[in-house]
Amino acid sequence: MIKWRHTFHASPELAFEEVSTAQLVASVLRENGIAVEEGIGRTGVVGTLKRGDGPKIGLRADMDALPLSEKNDFAHKSRHEGKMHACGHDGHTAMLLGAAVALSKNTEWAGTINFIFQPAEEAAGGGRVMIEDGLFERFPCDMVFGMHNWPGVPMGRFAINHGPMMASFDTFEITIQGVGSHAAMPERSVDSLVCASQLVLALQTIVSRRLPPQETAVVSVTQIHGGEAWNVLPETAVIRGTVRCFSASTQRRIHDLLTEISSGIAQSNGASATVSYRYAYPATINSHNETDIAIRAASAVVGKDKVDWDCVPSMASEDFSFMLNSKPGAYIWMGVDRDETIPLHNPHYDFNDDTIELGASFWIELVRDAMGTGSKTVDAGVTAAVAA
CATH class of the missing domain: 3.40.630.10 (Zn peptidases)
Structure with missing residues (x-):
């Protein structure tokens, strides 16, 4: 052997x-x-x-x-x-x-x-x-x-x-669509990066405030992508991450909350959000x-x-x-x-x-x-x- x-x-x-x-x-x-x-x-x-x-x-x-x-x-x-x-x-x-x-x-x-x-x-x-x-x-x-x-x-x-x-393993991708502008004129933009920053913090409330403490789960943001130039506010930002938990009902609840929170944060910034969620391993x-x-x-x-x-x-x-x-x-x-x-x-x-x-x-x-x-x-x- x-x-x-x-x-x-x-x-x-x-x-x-x-x-x-x-x-x-x-x-x-x-x-x-x-x-x-x-x-x-x-x-x-x-x-x-x-x-x-x-x-x-x-x-x-x-x-x-x-x-x-x-x-x-x-x-x-x-x-x-x-x-x-x-x-x-x-x-x-x-x-x-x-x-x-x-x-x-x-x-x-x-x-x-x-x-x-x-x-x-x-x-x-x-x-x-x-x-x-x-x-x-x-x-x-x-x-x-x-x-x-x-x-x-x-x-x-x-x-x-x-x-x-062992926990389930799911992945998500959230695309924030804003309005790009010159970095010196932010009032002409809908800043996708500011919106994405608020959203990363808001997603942490899924486990800490929206799920019962008995329902063990982890929501981790692992990537943020947006912008290519020093003096441009990008119109689009992408957030990616993973979700882990121990039940199918908790998986579905987290999926729903990701969509709800992303939409709400984006709307409050004048942007829009699209959520792609992949159920990978149970x-x-x-x-x-x-x-x-x-x-x-x-x-x-x-x-x-x-x-x-x-x-x-x-x-x-x-x-x-x-x-x-x-x-x-x-x-x-x-x-x-x-x-x-x-x-x-x-x-x-x-x-x-x-x-x-x-x-x-x-x-x-x-x-x-x-x-x-x-x-x-x-x-x-x-x-x-x-x-x-």
Whole structure:
């Protein structure tokens, strides 16, 4: 698994470009008697193992890298300038591939396992594309599971929730249309930049004053564009940003408020505003029973005292949410920190090889549990904690 991981890391491929990664995955699966279909969701791979009658489960790993220049200096550093596995997807792929090989030789389960190697998780929505390509019609699943390495959680620990794990991800663009003029004659203008400045501040009241405090959300303006000359008041300004929250109703409410506030601020300045809002990723919400399965599997690997099943959700986003919108399932974080925390999407990040065996073991225990042969010994502890 470490050899595979280093191969993936040295040859990172961006969204929907995961050709060599997919080829290696498919060849290993086939060599171990696992049925393989390629090109699912453009560059995705699904391997299927069937052994008798039983549950049908999906296990997902993401394969894509980031458009980032690596600043590490080791033998397996990226050989592709401007591309890097800075989110640990190389480790995710290696762990699930190792689990697939082990499960192909393991007889302690009965049912169907679909090993889902997904392209384009990083902002390109590969999970959605696989579903649109008939993922669950072609490879039926009763439940589906995902796992992500998580800096900030120590190595040897797992973290999960019954419910929200990660937020939705939406983007917006607001175009302010004013009237341009000479900078020395502002009275002849409708200043789009003054209007945009007021609007940026007003948008912060969406979370602080227009939503109930119980509805967690983040509205962030990330770009302001307007003007090209020192002595011209531009007629147009553009504001862009992101919205993150944990429910579809909150997404719709924020969309409505963006439109309402933009129109009101623009009108008060004599300008007009056009809002373009893109619903990108839904929130990642775990279902209850499948979360219990994941907790039991993690507890079997590291001990139940090292599984946090009431962790703080992240406001970052994950397109595994599309799969959870289609099927019940659960998404879990695996700790990777040694002595320091290097964040994801950092040019110095490298997946912790010491955790690879833990991750593969988690997948194996999860299959055994979901298919009726795993340990149920932590059931009482989980039930009591959830009730409390």
